Amino acid sequence: xxxxPEFTETSVEAIVPAVSxxxxxxxxxxxxxxxxxxxxxxxxxxxLTDNEAAIVEACKQDLNxxxxxxxxxxxxxxxxxxxxxxxxxxxxxKDESAPDIPLMNRLVSxxxxxxxxxxxxxxxxxxxxxxxxxGPLIGAIAAGCTAVLKPSESAPSVAMVLAKVVAALDPDCYxxxxxxxxxxxxxxxxxxxxxxxxxxxxxxxxxxxxAAGTLTPVTLELGGRNPxxxxxxxxxxxxxxxxxxxxxxxxxxVCISHNYTLxxxxxxxxxxxxxxxxxxxxxxxxxxxxxxxxRIVNSRQWNRLKDMIDNSKGxxxxxxxxxxxxxxLEPTVIQVDDVNDSLIVxxxxxxxxxxxxxxxxxxxxxxxxxxxxxxxxxxPFGNKAETDKVLLKLRSGGAxxxxxxFHGCMPTLAFGGVGSSGQGSYRGKxxxxxxxxxxxxxxxxxxxxxxxxxxxxxxKGKLAQLQKMTNVKPNFDRDGKVKFSLVSFLLTLGxxxxxxxxxxxxxxxxxxxxxxxxxxxxxxx
Numbered sequence: 001x002x003x004x005p006e007f008t009e010t011s012v013e014a015i016v017p018a019v020s021x022x023x024x025x026x027x028x029x030x031x032x033x034x035x036x037x038x039x040x041x042x043x044x045x046x047x048l049t050d051n052e053a054a055i056v057e058a059c060k061q062d063l064n065x066x067x068x069x070x071x072x073x074x075x076x077x078x079x080x081x082x083x084x085x086x087x088x089x090x091x092x093x094k095d096e097s098a099p100d101i102p103l104m105n106r107l108v109s110x111x112x113x114x115x116x117x118x119x120x121x122x123x124x125x126x127x128x129x130x131x132x133x134x135g136p137l138i139g140a141i142a143a144g145c146t147a148v149l150k151p152s153e154s155a156p157s158v159a160m161v162l163a164k165v166v167a168a169l170d171p172d173c174y175x176x177x178x179x180x181x182x183x184x185x186x187x188x189x190x191x192x193x194x195x196x197x198x199x200x201x202x203x204x205x206x207x208x209x210x211a212a213g214t215l216t217p218v219t220l221e222l223g224g225r226n227p228x229x230x231x232x233x234x235x236x237x238x239x240x241x242x243x244x245x246x247x248x249x250x251x252x253x254v255c256i257s258h259n260y261t262l263x264x265x266x267x268x269x270x271x272x273x274x275x276x277x278x279x280x281x282x283x284x285x286x287x288x289x290x291x292x293x294x295r296i297v298n299s300r301q302w303n304r305l306k307d308m309i310d311n312s313k314g315x316x317x318x319x320x321x322x323x324x325x326x327x328x329l330e331p332t333v334i335q336v337d338d339v340n341d342s343l344i345v346x347x348x349x350x351x352x353x354x355x356x357x358x359x360x361x362x363x364x365x366x367x368x369x370x371x372x373x374x375x376x377x378x379x380p381f382g383n384k385a386e387t388d389k390v391l392l393k394l395r396s397g398g399a400x401x402x403x404x405x406f407h408g409c410m411p412t413l414a415f416g417g418v419g420s421s422g423q424g425s426y427r428g429k430x431x432x433x434x435x436x437x438x439x440x441x442x443x444x445x446x447x448x449x450x451x452x453x454x455x456x457x458x459x460k461g462k463l464a465q466l467q468k469m470t471n472v473k474p475n476f477d478r479d480g481k482v483k484f485s486l487v488s489f490l491l492t493l494g495x496x497x498x499x500x501x502x503x504x505x506x507x508x509x510x511x512x513x514x515x516x517x518x519x520x521x522x523x524x525x
Contacts, residue, residue: 003054004061007156009179015186018175022146023119023191025172031116031144034093038086040141040169045082047168048075048134051161055130058157062129064295064327069250074130081135081411084428085142092142092432098440104469107451108442115437116144117217118193123184123207125199126297127253127349129155132221133162135411136196137174139431145194146173150187152199153180154297192216194435201420219424219434221255222417223347224376224397227368228258228404229390231361231382232266238402239381240274243353244282246379246404248331251294252351256377256398256408260336260344262364265357272317272355275333279318287330288321296327296350305329305350311342314354339367361386365393374419377405397421 010018031037048055052075059065059074098110120140124133133151140147149166151159159178166176177183188195188210197207198221211218230239246257263271287293296302306322306329314336321330333353336343343354358364361382368378376397380390387401397417400406407413416425426434444452454462454469476482492501 003057003161004157005160007153007160007178009153010177010183012179012182012186015177015183016190018177019119019148019187019190021172022148022175026116026119026146030170031141031146031173034090037141037144038089040173041082041086041089041138043168044134044138044141044165045079045086047165048079048082048130050168051164054161054164055158058155058161059129061157062126062155063250063253063297064293065250066292066294068292069294073128073250077131077411078134078138081138081427081431084412085138085432088429089142089432092429093144095441102470104451107448108444110440110442113439113441114143114432115439117435117437118145120145120147120194120196120435121150121187121190121192122147123150123187123195123197123199124152126152126154126158127250127255129158130162132198134165135431136198136219136426136434137166139426140196140435141169141174142432143435145435148175148177148187150177150179150184153178194218196426196434197221204422219426220417220422221415221424221426222376222420222422223255223349224374224417224421225259225344225347225372226256226375226377226379226396227364227371227394228261228379229361229364229368229381230261230263230267230271231364231380231386232264233383233386234267234381235402236267236270237274240271241278242402242404243379243381244275244278244331247353248282248287248293248351251296251329252331253294253297253349254405255349256405258353258377258379258404259347259375260354260356260371262356262358262367264361264364265359268355268357272333275318279331283331287319288323288326288328293331296329299324299327301350302327302329305348305352308342308346308348308350309334309352312336312354313338314341314343317355319351339371344371361389365390368394372420374417374421376417376421377408379404395419 055075056067056070059070093114096112098112101110122133122136122140129152133149137147137149151162153159163176163178166174177187188207191214194217195207195211196219197204201222204220204222208218208220228243243258243261283290283293296305302324312334314334317333317335319330319332322328329351331351333355334343336354336356339356343352344356358367374395378390378394378396378399380387381402391399395418398407398415408415412428414425414430415427416422424434454466495501495504
């Protein structure tokens with residue numbers, strides 16, 4: 001415990017002045033210069049590096065997380081994220097030329113500015129306690145916001161290390177609040193310019209309702225009852241290995257992992273054999289003795305998972321051993337026969353892998369849509385036609401084809417839910433965008449007054465003139481069918497715009513010149 005101080009809650013009375021400090025700092029424009037943001041991101045990188053031994057120990061204490069998993073999913077993930085953002089921030093923060101602007105309106109120089117949203121609140125959760133706190137904070141810093149971080153009290157050792165990490169940043173711009181419901185409630189009573197929450201759907205609804213009262217925008221990264229679908233044409237060995245890894249990484253405490261597996265009954269026996277082979281390979285001395293297998297975060301979550309197994313009518317095929325004192329729950333595979341089984345209808349968020357046999361792919365898609373029409377992830381295994389069918393007929397926040405949440409392993413790929421699994425996304429550039437307001441700006445020069453005189457009263461005689469300047473004619477008839485125009489085709493060479501047509505004519509001209517020069521050289525030979 002020498003590396004990590006004892007968990008101490010922030011007093012509720014200290015929250016208002018802490019929030020006022022970072023809000024007042026934002027008003028001073030201190031965080032807007034790009035160089036200031038870069039310096040803070042660099043300090044964050046070194047704070048993570050300086051505290052990496054404490055992070056490893058804290059993740060061990062809170063989740064029995066292995067050193068390997070701690071580095072790849074917490075420390076290195078966040079450090080690489082900070083470096084990626086540092087490398088690209090100046091490019092992202094530059095003004096953009098506004099797209100799709102008519103020629104007449106280009107005279108007012110329309111552009112998109114990237115303004116920080118303001119003072120933001122980040123509330124994180126316990127399963128990846130560093131990544132899910134620091135990842136959004138990187139986005140907030142990059143965007144030029146000030147921020148208050150509220151780590152999860154369910155991972156108290158990590159929470160205290162995170163306080164040390166945040167303390168390495170400018171204290172007037174960034175703060176850390178420790179505690180549970182009283183502190184979260186006090187934070188939500190403050191006015192924010194953005195709230196970023198990662199956690200359960202139940203708490204997400206409370207936060208969204210509270211934010212709606214002040215019209216505060218939110219990003220909600222929630223969970224879902226995510227399906228894996230294994231067809232009769234899938235590579236059964238790869239499906240078993242990849243799904244086993246995806247379900248039992250971090251002792252199953254992964255919001256994006258599959259909650260249940262729908263598998264064609266014809267390949268179920270072979271799939272179960274491959275699961276057993278993979279289990280022995282991954283944990284040769286058993287999961288309990290393995291230094292690579294974690295534990296459930298606390299007794300409340302352990303008992304919840306035990307109750308889910310006890311209430312299931314399914315049959316345990318692999319695993320099932322439990323030890324409450326160690327908060328150990330062995331990787332457990334259970335075959336269920338009812339879509340209403342407790343292991344299907346509820347999100348387990350633990351090392352439980354229910355398997356439901358199906359007759360065909362259509363039945364699997366129908367069940368998945370009934371269980372949760374908007375899960376956080378979807379994982380189809382099969383040939384291309386089958387996996388394409390799943391992606392077409394099943395919505396989800398993200399998807400990994402023939403793999404378990406590989407899309408969630410890429411720190412530069414936008415990540416987020418849809419519907420009940422969340423709203424908004426982050427990671428990489430999406431993190432910058434999550435805390436940025438895209439502000440449209442035009443500048444009208446004085447010499448344009450005669451051109452825009454048509455907008456001033458009196459309007460008599462001006463409507464026809466304005467319509468002639470601005471109205472566009474449709475290229476389709478009343479039945480919605482596109483009308484072919486030979487003149488339009490010749491003018492644009494089939495492009496969808498005048499600029500596109502000019503570009504095509506330029507290419508034709510260059511090709512003509514090149515061919516002509518080639519023929520001239522040939523004639524001289």
